[in-house]
Amino acid sequence: MILKELYNPHHKLVKLPLLVKSIYLLPAFVLVLCSSSLMFDGLVLAVFLVLTFFVCKLSVSHLFKLYRIPLMFILLGCLTIAISLESTRPFFKIYSISLGFDMSNVEVAKLVLLRSLAMVSVVFFGLLTHTISELAVAMRYCKIPTLFIELFILTYNFIFSLSHTAKSLHIAQKCRLAYSTQGNKLPAFGLLIYATFRKALYQSSQVEIALMARLGTGDFVFVSPEKSFAKRQLLSPILLSCLLLLLYLKIKQYE
C-alpha cells in the first residue's frame, strides 16, 4: 500500500501552514536522533502512532499495512545485529560456528529497533499530513538542490503512474491466461516489467511535453491556498514538543 493511496485530503491539520505543522515534527525528529533510551523511543513511537491514527483518520488495518514494509526491513536488520556467529550461548552449532544471541548485540538491536520505528512513525506522520508540494517547499527552505527536488516530485508521480500501469497490464495479462501455469509465470512477469517500463518511458516524454506547454522550466513550484492560523493553534504542537523535551531530559537524568 502506497502513501498516496492513504493520504487523506481532509486530515485534521490540513488548514495549518507548513511552519505550524513542522513544530509537530522537527523537535521529535531531532530528539529521537539524539536519544539512546529505549523508553523515550518507545514513547515517541506510541505518541506518533496515536497521532497518525487520530489526525490522519486512518484505520488500524491501514496503519498496519503502512508499517508492514519498513517493519520487515527493520526486523531483518535487527536480527542480523542480534545474531552472532561466535555466541557463548548458541542455539545452533555446526563445526566451529556457534549461532546464537549475544546479549550485548541484543541490547544494540533493541535500541536500533525502537529508534528506527520511532523515526519511521515521525516520518510517516509527516508524509501523511503534508502534500508533496509542501515537502518540496520544506526542501527548498533547507536549501536542497533544485535537481533533487525535481527528481523527488517526478519520482513520486511516477511511482503512482507505474503502479497504475503495472496493475492494468497485469489484469490484461491474466485475461490472456498468463500466470495460469508454473511454466508461464516467470516469462509473463518478465514481460510485465518490460512493458511497464516501456510505457513509463513514453509517459515521461508526454509529461515533459505537457510541462513545456504550460511554460514549465523544471522548477516544480505550485501555489497553495493561503493558510492562516490562530495563535491557539500553536498550542498543541508546542505543548507536544515541550512534553517530549521534558521527558527526554528526565530520562537522560535517570540514565
Next chain:
Amino acid sequence: MSEGVIGFKGVSYLYPSGTLAIDGLDLVLPQGKKIALLGGNGAGKSTFLLMLIGILKPSSGYLNYHDTRYCYGKSQLRTLRSKIGFLFHDSDNQLIAPTVYEELSFGLYNLSKDKVWVRQRVEWALEAFGLQELRDKSPHDLSAGQKKRVCMAAVLSMEPDVVVCDEPASSLDPYHSSLIFNQLDKLNLHGKTIIISTHDVNQAYAWADYIIVLKQGKVLVSGSPQKVFHQTEVLKEADLQLPFIVELSHSLFPDLGCESLPKSLVELQTLLKPVLCTDL
C-alpha cells in the same frame, strides 16, 4: 496582414524514424473560428498540433503566428506558449500536482510570479469549471470527466488566444463531452480561436466553422463543414465517414447543393417539412 491566426508555409516534418508526418503544408488557420482537424490514424493530426505550440520544429518550411515567424529560442517559445494553450488527449499526462488547486496554479505561476494574481485566477477557474468541491483532492483520484475539466481549467486559466485540443471528448460520456464543447463555445464567443483534432465526424460537422481534412500529412480539403462534407469521394480517401445528417440529406435529396446542406436537426426538419405530409 492576413486574416489567419497561424500560417503554415511549405511545412514538412520528418520523424527521426524516417516517417514523413507532415508533407509540404501550406495553410492558414482563420482567426476566431472553431476549427476541426479530421483524419484517420496516422494522418499527422498530433504532429500538426504539436507544431502549433512549437514542441516540434518543422524539418522544412516555417509557421507564422499573426504574421510573425515562429522562433524556437527559449524566450520566444515562452511567449508563444503563453498565447497558445494546449489540452492533451490523455489527461494523466498533464496532471502533475498533488491537488487540483495546485495543478491549476502550476501554469499560472510559470506565467507570473505574483501569487495574489495566481490565487485569484485559480479561484476563478475553480468557480468557472465547477471544481470547488474537488480543490483539495488529488487529480489522479478523479474520474475521466473531472480530470478533463481540471486540465481544461488549468489551460484556460492562463487566458490563451488560441486553444488547441487533442481529441477533447475522447473517453468522455456524452454529458461530459457536451460540457467540454459548451466551454469551448463560450471561449469562441469571446473571440478565441479553437482548434480541435477529432475522429468524430458528427461532432466536427455540428460544432466546427472550419474543417481541415488531413491524409498522410497533406491537406485533402479544407473549408466550411458543408463544403468539406459535400465532397464524399475525398472523405472516403481520408478514411472518414459522412456525418449522419449529411448522409440522410444526400440520400433524400441527391441534388442538394453544399450550401443547402442542413447543419443541425432543426435545419434538417425545415428541409424535410415541405416534402412530408405529416407535421414535424
